[in-house]
Amino acid sequence: MSTDNIVLPGSMDPAEPDVRPTPQLGDLNQFLIDTHVWTDEMLQQAGIPIVDTPFVTIGGGIGSFVTTDYLRICGVPASAITVLTNLEVPWSSYEYLTRVSQIPRRERLRSDSASTPDNIWGFPSYAVREAIAAKSVKGFLDPLWSVLTEPFLRDYYTPKAGQAFESMEREYHRIGYPQCVRKGQVRMVRRRYGGGYFTILTPPAGAAPTRRIAYRSQFVHVAVGYPGLKLLPDLQRFREQYRDPGRVVNAYEPHEHVYEQLARRPGTVIIRGGGIVASRVLQRLIDDRDRYRLQTRVLHIFRTYISGAHGPNIFMRRKGGDGWAYQGFNYPKSVWGGQLKAKMRKLEGAERATEYKLMGGTNTPVRRLWQSQLKRGRAEGWYQTLTGEVTEMLPGQGQSVVANVKAAQGFVQATADFVIDCTGLEADIREHRLLADLLDHSGAGRNPVGRLDVERTFELRGTRSGNGRLYASGSATLGGYFPGVDTFLGLQIAALEIVDDLAALGFCQRLGVGRSIKQWWLWARHRPI
């Protein structure tokens, strides 16, 4: 189990031992840990209390939130849903990641106007709501004009982060989400002899008389977010070897000190990565440069430099230039409902993996502000790019860092005051303790791109237990029949598939035309369910 993952809100402590040297009341024992399928008696013998609940969702982030929301809309009472989480609110982890990667509440996300996790219908969209809430004629017309003319006359409309969080908070209270929440860290999910599952929760120290609590349920949903975020290996080596965590940072870690020091004295920053996070970090550096008249210089290292439109044929060409691959959202837009969604749903194995590769790759949206900032930087010489592979990072003179780069023109040495890793390198699913346990003990397997293998219904393949079902959604399931899983709308689509499957099993009502209209009307008037 790796311990070099970046610490996120609610993330698991990998050093936490399963079994303490001095036995504790109601703890796991080696027999339980080693046994794939548990009986009720095994837990009773270990002294672990059993709590019955029909539906458990693990993670408590936006994936759990939208799934709970849709279940409530489909008639499931809050008392029948248990959310097991370490997070304060469902958007805690997401807001942390966006804030440190330079998208505070006032800035815009990379998300479509109709990708609304607080509203299953996507209507009214964020743009319409922003217009309605505006206090001036310009404020009213601007989002509407933007969403009307995107992407031709304007950039793709995207909501402000604050709007997404505030609207989720309204829905959070409307559906009575807080009463579903039980705090703690989920250690494992095991199949139950006779059907259903046991989910083992470690409540916060002192919050319960026993070290563990078992939730016995027919249905389990796993939505734990990123299995882990990592620094690039060469940056990790630099940190460990020279014990210098401040010079080399990951964009998903708090790194305000970088901007603060650059405001005090001129410096050079190396940026690694060519995605949205790199764009946002560059915007922050350039905004600060303009606002405080700084002399910050930026060296942007691209591993793959995109010089123009690219793709296998005229029907599959993505725009690109100046090093970047350009795309409105994380995936081509039609993966969330159109041609690509329909196509991927039919693909298996290697064919699916190839298609993922074709539409994947790091990319960023074309935004007019970013284009003009970088154009100015290139013209004035304070923004430069270098293409190549960083082979080694070394400490330089004073407080500087030296990057040895294997570039097309040969070896290049680049010196900077800071290195910001914007690559968003994700850990293997096995590095998440709960997911590793599912692979080892509960029959879960990997999909063609190596993550959790889910059915079209998001049931975790191989984990069925009698009349029980185990579902998974979010980043850990990337590579399945539906590509956009790690996005707002992706989590919503997954939740709808799960709820439809549960309706077919008789656990909730199907969201047909009548119920949908009635529930929307309740939502529109902010009436509790």
Add this chain to the structure above:
Amino acid sequence: MVPTLNGRIQTRIAVLAVVGGLWTLLITPLLPDGAPLSASYRATFQILLLAIGLGVLWELLYHFIQQFRWEKDWPTFLGLVTVVNEGLLIWILIKTTDVGPDVGFGSFLLHFLTVWIVVWLIVNGPMRIPFVRWRFLGGRLI
């Protein structure tokens, strides 16, 4: 929107027939054509039928054009401005051939343009209230 070909055609037929039909019922008495109401209704519904029939053919072309877009989407703006080519074709057809009714330009414009805008507004939002899965199925209703 991110339509599939099947979804485009289904949405075109269903929304124009139902929403366009209801709107045509409401607006026809207000058209400045001076004709008896029964004749006006016959004319406006013939135009609506043409918009559906020819529209299915237009959708084939739009789908082809969409293939050149990396995102395989059909931006909202295109859904609005295609009123120009579609309206123009119907106007030329009814003026130069025996297809369709003989109507004045003012009445045609008021009817066709308002049907288009009402349908476009419904498709870009309220449609999702009764049909929650419609947008995830490329516009398919069945």
